[in-house]
Amino acid sequence: MKIVVDAMGGDHAPANVIAGVVDALKELPVSVTLVGMEDRVRAELSKFAYPKDRVDIVHAAEVVDMDDNPLDVIRKKKDSSIAVGINLLKNGGYDAFVSAGNTGALVAAATFYLRMIEGVDRPGIGLVIPQVDGAAFLIDVGANAEPKPEHLYQYGLMARAYMQIVMGRENPSVGLVNIGEEEGKGSGFDKQAYDLLKEKVPGFLGNVEPNKIFSNKADCIVCSGFVGNVIIKLSEGLMESAGTVLKREIKKNPLAMLGALLMMGSLKSLKKNVDYSEYGGAPLLGVNGIVMKCHGRSSPKAIKNAIRATVREVDHHILDKIKASLK
Amino acid sequence: MKIVVDAMGGDHAPANVIAGVVDALKELPVSVTLVGMEDRVRAELSKFAYPKDRVDIVHAAEVVDMDDNPLDVIRKKKDSSIAVGINLLKNGGYDAFVSAGNTGALVAAATFYLRMIEGVDRPGIGLVIPQVDGAAFLIDVGANAEPKPEHLYQYGLMARAYMQIVMGRENPSVGLVNIGEEEGKGSGFDKQAYDLLKEKVPGFLGNVEPNKIFSNKADCIVCSGFVGNVIIKLSEGLMESAGTVLKREIKKNPLAMLGALLMMGSLKSLKKNVDYSEYGGAPLLGVNGIVMKCHGRSSPKAIKNAIRATVREVDHHILDKIKASLK
Numbered sequence: 179m180k181i182v183v184d185a186m187g188g189d190h191a192p193a194n195v196i197a198g199v200v201d202a203l204k205e206l207p208v209s210v211t212l213v214g215m216e217d218r219v220r221a222e223l224s225k226f227a228y229p230k231d232r233v234d235i236v237h238a239a240e241v242v243d244m245d246d247n248p249l250d251v252i253r254k255k256k257d258s259s260i261a262v263g264i265n266l267l268k269n270g271g272y273d274a275f276v277s278a279g280n281t282g283a284l285v286a287a288a289t290f291y292l293r294m295i296e297g298v299d300r301p302g303i304g305l306v307i308p309q310v311d312g313a314a315f316l317i318d319v320g321a322n323a324e325p326k327p328e329h330l331y332q333y334g335l336m337a338r339a340y341m342q343i344v345m346g347r348e349n350p351s352v353g354l355v356n357i358g359e360e361e362g363k364g365s366g367f368d369k370q371a372y373d374l375l376k377e378k379v380p381g382f383l384g385n386v387e388p389n390k391i392f393s394n395k396a397d398c399i400v401c402s403g404f405v406g407n408v409i410i411k412l413s414e415g416l417m418e419s420a421g422t423v424l425k426r427e428i429k430k431n432p433l434a435m436l437g438a439l440l441m442m443g444s445l446k447s448l449k450k451n452v453d454y455s456e457y458g459g460a461p462l463l464g465v466n467g468i469v470m471k472c473h474g475r476s477s478p479k480a481i482k483n484a485i486r487a488t489v490r491e492v493d494h495h496i497l498d499k500i501k502a503s504l505k
Numbered sequence: 506m507k508i509v510v511d512a513m514g515g516d517h518a519p520a521n522v523i524a525g526v527v528d529a530l531k532e533l534p535v536s537v538t539l540v541g542m543e544d545r546v547r548a549e550l551s552k553f554a555y556p557k558d559r560v561d562i563v564h565a566a567e568v569v570d571m572d573d574n575p576l577d578v579i580r581k582k583k584d585s586s587i588a589v590g591i592n593l594l595k596n597g598g599y600d601a602f603v604s605a606g607n608t609g610a611l612v613a614a615a616t617f618y619l620r621m622i623e624g625v626d627r628p629g630i631g632l633v634i635p636q637v638d639g640a641a642f643l644i645d646v647g648a649n650a651e652p653k654p655e656h657l658y659q660y661g662l663m664a665r666a667y668m669q670i671v672m673g674r675e676n677p678s679v680g681l682v683n684i685g686e687e688e689g690k691g692s693g694f695d696k697q698a699y700d701l702l703k704e705k706v707p708g709f710l711g712n713v714e715p716n717k718i719f720s721n722k723a724d725c726i727v728c729s730g731f732v733g734n735v736i737i738k739l740s741e742g743l744m745e746s747a748g749t750v751l752k753r754e755i756k757k758n759p760l761a762m763l764g765a766l767l768m769m770g771s772l773k774s775l776k777k778n779v780d781y782s783e784y785g786g787a788p789l790l791g792v793n794g795i796v797m798k799c800h801g802r803s804s805p806k807a808i809k810n811a812i813r814a815t816v817r818e819v820d821h822h823i824l825d826k827i828k829a830s831l832k
Binding site for chain 1: 637689714720757764765769770
């Protein structure tokens, strides 16, 4: 299996990306092609011992910055690591592309070069989110800020295929994020999306209220990219803020500090439970290729886990099976 | 000061409403007119000792259910506690209306009977949300699921007036919830809202990413009612789910249980810090009257705090001052 990795993507690239790749090579039966500025990639790689026959480098002279206009990746920065990497995948001989770079640019390049699969109009980024009991697949978390209602039922179909194929769920159920549980809630967009999901998606359960995102019964949860992005970023920010406040409270009281010490294992388990990087990466679904998006702040561990998730997708022939499920 | 309270609103009405009103009467210089089914209200009141000269009851034969169509309150259930209560306020002699009932129905009745103030096209529900350092005013959290961009700058102006008048903030700053920090992020709606806020709202700081909702510098944060509702419900659900997971983890380990006991004070402080009911109620701004919405699951304490917040609004002549600030 040969995976292309964007060496220049993310806030701590190329250091974290390459550290994660080196770890992945120890655990997973893959070859990795690193795309990026060759001298910087080589300098970083030289810090590690790694199986040299399973790593190669393809030079890309440019880097897409986090605040670049997404469309620049196909208009101006055609020699960026994202554009070069996506084109390697497109031209064959590789199984998947992994990037922690600019989300909009990754979506634009994947859509433009790989094109969409039949039956899907716009790509969506999915994410396996932890729940009180188990996990669910949330889509879209930021590829498509302003979807049409029909994009949401297509996300529902792809999400079902993903949960069935990669996560082994039988006949996965699907819910729609909405501000009320009853049919007819929300805006015109939400009502149209509801009707389409009801008509076209097997296992559709109805609306999921935002307070039930982490505790509802749906295997797959669909929403607009704007709302999905709010959900994952707000969750991240709230847990961080709660941690800050809790630490401050604990410092006021020596007994509480002792208590925190005794509870450290439980607090770490909680953190692990809500930490998306444990699941590794977020698949970009709907484009004609296996593309994995990692958080911009990915640690080496998050990169490694994203590569692991990508290997699983390739092993399960996710792309062919999603295509088949849409027919 | 005379406040009208919807005795029948909320999941635990009339019990919680009346318990909260009785507590409020002990602490606050108000008279309360309870609107609802007279026999049920009397039966509940008879459980308490309270100053009889400061409470009266206006009978309303109907109740708006949580799943009623909001427009039914003005079409069919004209004798409901919400419609009767809003009309008492409209016809004079009362200072404000407080309800924990169906949000959509409350918004519809307030808009239809009280009408909008000059310069505001649609009402918005604001909420004082706790932050790592201090608090901010988030608007709209659910009155207007599908706003136009111009509604958002009007929310910004009203929010500034609220934070200045009621919370004593000098020259409050305003941010827009968006999925990226840079200008130009989000959908067409978000870009138009950004431009209008920049043009028309003093102190506009730009976009606030969802992971910074609880830790950013803006005094006021504006968003669509759909997104605001996702923010508050998701926060509530996430803290509950995190609590469930933490309790489960703690039970696995006796030392962690001891630790939790030692940390109880700190955990309670955290809970208090993130508990909206501490702040009491959510003002419905933009209608020509002082209307306070309480959470459907309000405890007696939340009802009491909402009445306290309402008293503060009346004391500060919030309605006249918001009207003046829009001229």
